[in-house]
Amino acid sequence: MLDNLSSALKKSVKKIVASKRIDKRTVDELVKDLQRALIQADVRISLVKELSNRVRERALTEKLVLNPREHVIKILYEELIGILGKSVDIPLVPQKIMMVGLNGSGKTSSCAKLARYFQKKGLKPAVICADIYRPAASDQLKQLCARINVPFFDSNSCGQKDVIEIVKAGVKEFSRYDVLIIDTAGRHALESDMIDEIRRIGAEINPEQRLLVLDASIGQQASVQAKAFDEAIGITGIIITKMDGTAKGGGALSAVAETDSGIAFLGTGERVEDFERFEPDRFVSRLLGMGDIKSLIEIADESLDKDEIETTLKGKFTLNDLYAQLEALRKMGPFKKLMQMLPLGGMDLNIDDNVYQVTEDKLKRFRVIMDSMTQEERNEPKIIDGSRLRRIAIGAGASTAEVNELLKYHRMMQKLLKSLSSGRGRGKIPMLRGMPLKMMKNLK
Ligand SMILES: Nc1nc2c(ncn2[C@@H]2O[C@H](COP(=O)(O)OP(=O)(O)OP(=O)(O)O)[C@@H](O)[C@H]2O)c(=O)[nH]1
Ligand SMILES: [Mg+2]
Missing domain, CATH: 3.40.50.300 (P-loop containing nucleotide triphosphate hydrolases)
Incomplete structure (x- = not known):
């Protein structure tokens, strides 16, 4: 739906995210891209002009509450809602x-x-x-x-x-x-x-x-x-x-x-x-490729315990946490879809596709491997050296490659969750606040 407009807007957002500084030139370029995209989508020219003036004016003069890039994206988002959005509610009644x-x-x-x-x-x-x-x-x-x-x-x-x-x-x-x-x-x-x-x-x-x-x-x-x-x-x-x-x-x-x-x-x-x-x-x-934030919050509210997430994100994220987390994520639906719903999730996050492919079978295997670890190893996976690795593999009837796969997976999730939790602001679901611009940076 509106693929051309959407890809043009996403490109603009990407440029802003990538730019080192938000100055007049960046804003002018954004406004130019915006104008082109909207005119191609058949938005009335005078309306496009009004919108670009407002974006330029606000981006350059408004007091910053967020960081400059987030500030500009927020303005873009609000102004687009202003021209594209007039909805009416049809109540769910007879x-x-x-x-x-x-x-x-x-x-x-x-x-x-x-x-x-x-x-x-x-x-x-x-x-x-x-x-x-x-x-x-x-x-x-x-x-x-x-x-x-x-x-x-x-x-x-x-x-x-x-x-x-x-x-x-x-x-x-x-x-x-x-x-x-x-x-x-x-x-x-x-x-x-x-x-x-x-x-x-x-x-x-x-x-x-x-x-x-x-x-x-x-x-x-x-x-x-x-x-x-x-x-x-x-x-x-x-x-x-x-x-x-x-x-x-x-x-x-x-x-x-x-x-x-x-x-x-x-x-x-x-x-x-x-x-x-x-x-x-x-x-x-x-x-804008910012994902369906509201939907994600709704789904997350339904299936995840907020305190659990808080703890996980704040804590050091052990292998035990990984298991609990995977189960919770599995309840929420395909992980890839969830990631796409995250703000800016539509963009290429460069996350290894393995992150998404945790099947139920694999979860079970991971569980067996974790059972073969000591409590200490589960809490501090770093201590797992070659001999521990072999012992765990033998104990679980698994190959060392499989154990390594679990450890690699754990590191990947740890990194991902760490970057999510470092977003500023604490809301209902902390990882959704503070827009994962940081996440993008960390994963690049
Ligand atoms: N791609 C696409 N086609 C649609 C959509 N809505 C309707 N169509 C198609 O548009 C054509 C006309 O749709 P109708 O629902 O028959 O339109 P109508 O207003 O009832 O037409 P009349 O009764 O002749 O006035 C049909 O071939 C539909 O399949 C849509 O959202 N997307
Ligand atoms: Mg008809």
Whole structure:
């Protein structure tokens, strides 16, 4: 998603991280790169200019709270959220949602995606097709709904031909469901008969949400459409689809951010699961390669004991700690994925791939080898010399190479965790604070 923009921004961040000093030249270069990247993503030129002025001004005049590099990255992050991010919350409550938008924008696909979204959140969705003009429309939606086990209603379900009658019958039929999603027919342009029809459906069922579906490839034009639909029928939120297939997504996001409407969801592919809530901070973090900090904190909160981590990070990290740590990490999911979620984790950290490949089998082997060590050796692996190594290997029925592998692995983790814990600031998860810029340095 927005690969070009993202790689350009990541490159800029990398340059900042690598620069020895943050001076006017560095900032000017950053601003130039930023302008190029945003204009290519179809962000309005005057908006790009405003943003670059602000970045330049803030980077050079604001009082430093962080180190200069972190300071500039923070400004970049905040300013990008300022132009790309205007989100709206669709509450997880029983409600009726009407989907509107021009032809081919992705309404029908998004109905199914949205249904699945609510389903995953534990609500019972049902879908009503109010597109009576395109014969294939009903089948398309019906198939999508069947795939995700969501009940579906259309003109065939009630024998009605009139859109209002169909919707009325559908709402009645699905009175026991939590979230009713109503697909409507699109038109090539904002035509009065479409507006009239949507208005009539709206007046009949009074939906809590009227979501406008926009194709990301329209870029800056998104604001024109958003304003027009909002004036005509009142929009409560926007879904931007096909973020995966266009370089102009940044233009669409920034254009919407300038209107009164907020973005609720993004469509990121053709599959029903290619759909996500639009959360500006997460979105921009990802664009910058700063990882999904919030997600990581959530996952970590669920599966790790904070005090345990604190102790591990503060202490000297023995082999015993390694074992406990590995088990905890295993609970959190693939380590590589976790590393990518860390701030700046998307960048090449130059960590040996072995770090990621701790399989369950290997864990068991490591355990057996550790069992063959004395308490002293586990606490102070440095004392393991050649003869101790051989003794441990024999005791564990392992080769000395295997024991060495464990020791090497331990050293690698020790180094990694040490660099993580040396980040400044102590928060919920200490290693997430103080941005691992240091980590990058240490691992280079
Ligand atoms: N790559 C990609 N394709 C999408 C996305 N959303 C929708 N599509 C595709 O876009 C095409 C049009 O999507 P529909 O959901 O049928 O659009 P619609 O607004 O219902 O179209 P009409 O009912 O004709 O107005 C289909 O081929 C979808 O598979 C997306 O997020 N990414
Ligand atoms: Mg459709």
